[in-house]
Amino acid sequence: MTRFAPSPSGHLHVGGARTALFCWAFAKGKGGTFVLRIEDTDQKRSSDAASIGFVKDLLWLGIDWDEGPIYEGCGGGDRGPYFQAQRLDIYRKYFDALLASGKAYYAFETTEELTALRDAAKAQNQPFRYTGDAARALSADKVAEFLKAGRPAVIRFHTPPNPITIRDEILGEAIIPAGETDDFVICKADGFPTYHFAVVVDDELMGVTHVLRAQEHFNNTAKHIVLQDALGFRRPVYGHLPLIFNPDGSKMSKRDKDKVLRKAIAERGITSPPPHTVDPALFAVWIKDKNVQLEIASATALASALGVVLPEINVDDFRRSGYLPEVICNFLSLNGWSPGGDLEKFDTEFLKSHFDLQRVVKTPAKFDRSKLLAFNLHALQVMPREEFVKKVAIHGRTFHPDFMARVTETQFRSLCDASQERSKTLDDLFRTNGFITIADDLLEWDAKAVKKVLQGTSPNGRDHLTAISKILAQCDDWSVQGLESAMKPYLETAAGGNLGTIAQPLRVALCGGTVSPPIFDTLAILGKASSIKRIDRCVAAHE
RNA sequence: GGGCCCAUCGUCUAGCCUGGUCCAGGACACCUCCCUUUCAAGGAGGACACAUGGGUUCGAAUCCCAUUGGGCUCACCA
Numbered sequence: 001m002t003r004f005a006p007s008p009s010g011h012l013h014v015g016g017a018r019t020a021l022f023c024w025a026f027a028k029g030k031g032g033t034f035v036l037r038i039e040d041t042d043q044k045r046s047s048d049a050a051s052i053g054f055v056k057d058l059l060w061l062g063i064d065w066d067e068g069p070i071y072e073g074c075g076g077g078d079r080g081p082y083f084q085a086q087r088l089d090i091y092r093k094y095f096d097a098l099l100a101s102g103k104a105y106y107a108f109e110t111t112e113e114l115t116a117l118r119d120a121a122k123a124q125n126q127p128f129r130y131t132g133d134a135a136r137a138l139s140a141d142k143v144a145e146f147l148k149a150g151r152p153a154v155i156r157f158h159t160p161p162n163p164i165t166i167r168d169e170i171l172g173e174a175i176i177p178a179g180e181t182d183d184f185v186i187c188k189a190d191g192f193p194t195y196h197f198a199v200v201v202d203d204e205l206m207g208v209t210h211v212l213r214a215q216e217h218f219n220n221t222a223k224h225i226v227l228q229d230a231l232g233f234r235r236p237v238y239g240h241l242p243l244i245f246n247p248d249g250s251k252m253s254k255r256d257k258d259k260v261l262r263k264a265i266a267e268r269g270i271t272s273p274p275p276h277t278v279d280p281a282l283f284a285v286w287i288k289d290k291n292v293q294l295e296i297a298s299a300t301a302l303a304s305a306l307g308v309v310l311p312e313i314n315v316d317d318f319r320r321s322g323y324l325p326e327v328i329c330n331f332l333s334l335n336g337w338s339p340g341g342d343l344e345k346f347d348t349e350f351l352k353s354h355f356d357l358q359r360v361v362k363t364p365a366k367f368d369r370s371k372l373l374a375f376n377l378h379a380l381q382v383m384p385r386e387e388f389v390k391k392v393a394i395h396g397r398t399f400h401p402d403f404m405a406r407v408t409e410t411q412f413r414s415l416c417d418a419s420q421e422r423s424k425t426l427d428d429l430f431r432t433n434g435f436i437t438i439a440d441d442l443l444e445w446d447a448k449a450v451k452k453v454l455q456g457t458s459p460n461g462r463d464h465l466t467a468i469s470k471i472l473a474q475c476d477d478w479s480v481q482g483l484e485s486a487m488k489p490y491l492e493t494a495a496g497g498n499l500g501t502i503a504q505p506l507r508v509a510l511c512g513g514t515v516s517p518p519i520f521d522t523l524a525i526l527g528k529a530s531s532i533k534r535i536d537r538c539v540a541a542h543e
Numbered sequence: 544g545g546g547c548c549c550a551u552c553g554u555c556u557a558g559c560c561u562g563g564u565c566c567a568g569g570a571c572a573c574c575u576c577c578c579u580u581u582c583a584a585g586g587a588g589g590a591c592a593c594a595u596g597g598g599u600u601c602g603a604a605u606c607c608c609a610u611u612g613g614g615c616u617c618a619c620c621a
Contacts, residue, residue: 005621006621007620007621039621041620041621042619042620042621044620045620045621111618111619114618114619115618118617118618122544124544125544125545126544126545127544127545127546127617128617129545129617152619154619166547168548171547171548171549172548174547174548175547176546176547177545177546177547180545180546180547180617182617184618185618185619187619188619189619190619192619194618194619194620194621195620195621196621198621199621214615215548215549215614215615216614216615216616216621217615217616217621218547218548218615218616219546219547219548219615219616219617220616220621222547240548240615242549242614243614243615245614247553247554249613249614331555334555334556334570335555335556336555338555338556338557340557340558341557341558341568341569342556342557342568342569342570343557343569344555344556344569344570344571345570358560361555361556362548362549362550363549363550363613363614364549364613364614364615365554365555365556366554366555367554367555368554368555368571368572370554370571370572371554371555371570371571371572372571373571374570374571374572375570375571377584381584421583421584421585422582422583422584423583423584424583424584428583432582432583453581498580499579499580500579500580500581501580502580503580503581504580504581506580507580507581513581514581514582515581515582515583516581516582517581517582517583518580518581519580519581520580
């Protein structure tokens with residue numbers, strides 16, 4: 001039995017996804033149970049249904065849970081509720097037990113007092129440890145009196161003065177010296193348990209046998225162990241997964257998007273937001289305070305106005321960018337685990353049956369998007385054509401409805417035929433074929449391209465276009481093959497068989513620039529009327 | 544700063560536990576060339592790593608120690 005226990009969030013980031021994937025694979029591969037539990041013990045974070053929007057990302061990746069919040073056929077189970085905020089009465093029982101046995105005590109220091117102590121310790125480069133002598137010296141009557149008077153109080157655990165040995169299936173054994181773990185808070189002033197306490201109680205009560213989580217939690221394990229001992233709980237097996245970083249070694253963060261935007265804005269010396277992107281007042285606040293984050297929608301709008309690409313951080317970002325869920329899972333697995341040998345392409349079924357803790361790597365991984373892209377390209381290339389068409393269509397309807405509305409079914413199909421082998425993502429087709437959705441008489445031509453391929457000494461590109469227009473007008477078989485044979489005679493006589501000579505002028509006339517699918521595909525996609533109209537208009541515009 | 548952890552190509556990693564078959568294998572990226580109808584894709588080559596210093600041993604990427612470097616953590620956040 002493993003569990004994935006995130007705090008509520010609308011989005012699942014790749015690190016969390018990897019943790020969830022490993023927990024899931026480990027449990028499923030061993031015939032165990034995978035539990036999803038929401039760690040919403042921080043009242044500052046909202047924990048309504050919308051706040052666990054990340055569950056849709058989990059399901060998109062193919063990660064389903066046996067027990068947990070009920071959603072689309074997943075979840076349920078009789079060891080709930082699976083939201084910690086709904087388990088307060090359960091925790092209360094254990095607080096009382098600890099209090100009664102003297103293993104925990106009330107403390108009344110204010111946040112300000114603690115901060116002052118912490119700052120003082122830091123000023124002397126000393127670690128701060130809460131000793132609790134003063135609080136424990138309080139008589140029972142005094143404590144009762146304070147509580148009655150409504151003084152804010154937390155409950156702290158009295159950590160025994162012994163070294164703590166952490167056994168970890170991935171990292172091995174570590175001994176945390178005595179005194180390193182101080183008397184930490186287990187119940188906040190608002191009555192909510194802290195993370196450490198809730199985790200320990202819930203893992204016990206939910207029957208969690210294996211805890212796989214990110215390495216940043218490693219030190220916390222000491223706290224969890226002393227609590228388990230005090231409460232008489234069994235100890236689950238621990239495995240701490242290596243962290244995933246950005247290529248530059250920085251921590252992958254939601255703020256990375258804002259960082260990119262701020263940088264672009266600073267570079268261009270922009271002082272007010274481009275129209276229809278961000279509210280000017282919000283923009284002013286955002287640009288001043290690096291801790292303020294823009295909403296996804298505003299950030300996306302601003303990015304496209306600035307022409308910058310936001311880094312993908314969340315699973316949903318990768319979906320939007322056109323990555324396949326199975327590729328994400330495959331690639332994520334490779335960050336921190338490998339099946340050994342030279343094998344690196346595998347599906348989740350394989351992961352499920354082969355994942356083991358012994359092969360988890362100890363070192364942090366930098367997330368390499370270009371390798372991910374290469375994996376995605378490969379998956380797209382080996383995909384049957386029908387499947388590709390279907391997936392691109394779904395992606396299009398979800399993320400590019402305008403584009404989909406403007407192309408006919410035939411056009412779309414041709415576009416897929418021409419694009420599959422060159423698509424790195426499901427999104428490529430939409431980003432590189434904008435010329436299709438522009439009205440024939442609104443197409444603009446790239447000045448540089450015009451100069452390069454249309455103008456010059458005769459016969460230049462424009463001359464070719466004039467001739468080609470007439471030939472195409474006679475062409476009845478408007479298929480790739482038909483077009484090719486229709487153009488063949490002209491190609492031989494006027495261009496010496498060098499297709500580039502006429503393909504490039506055609507590209508500019510049809511698409512406005514020098515990049516498009518293969519030229520006969522492009523003609524076929526646009527259709528006869530549109531193609532000829534564009535060619536003639538281009539010829540006329542460049543006298 | 545204290546504590547803990549980690550250390551193989553630019554990156555993800557195999558090999559390490561059970562020293563020799565490793566002058567270190569794969570993948571991505573990179574470079575060169577080929578193909579070519581633009582962009583891609585594809586094909587063929589190439590360059591690139593055992594952090595350093597000591598041990599142990601006939602022999603070390605593999606075992607031990609030190610140094611250096613990196614990470615995590617030190618909340619009434621999780």
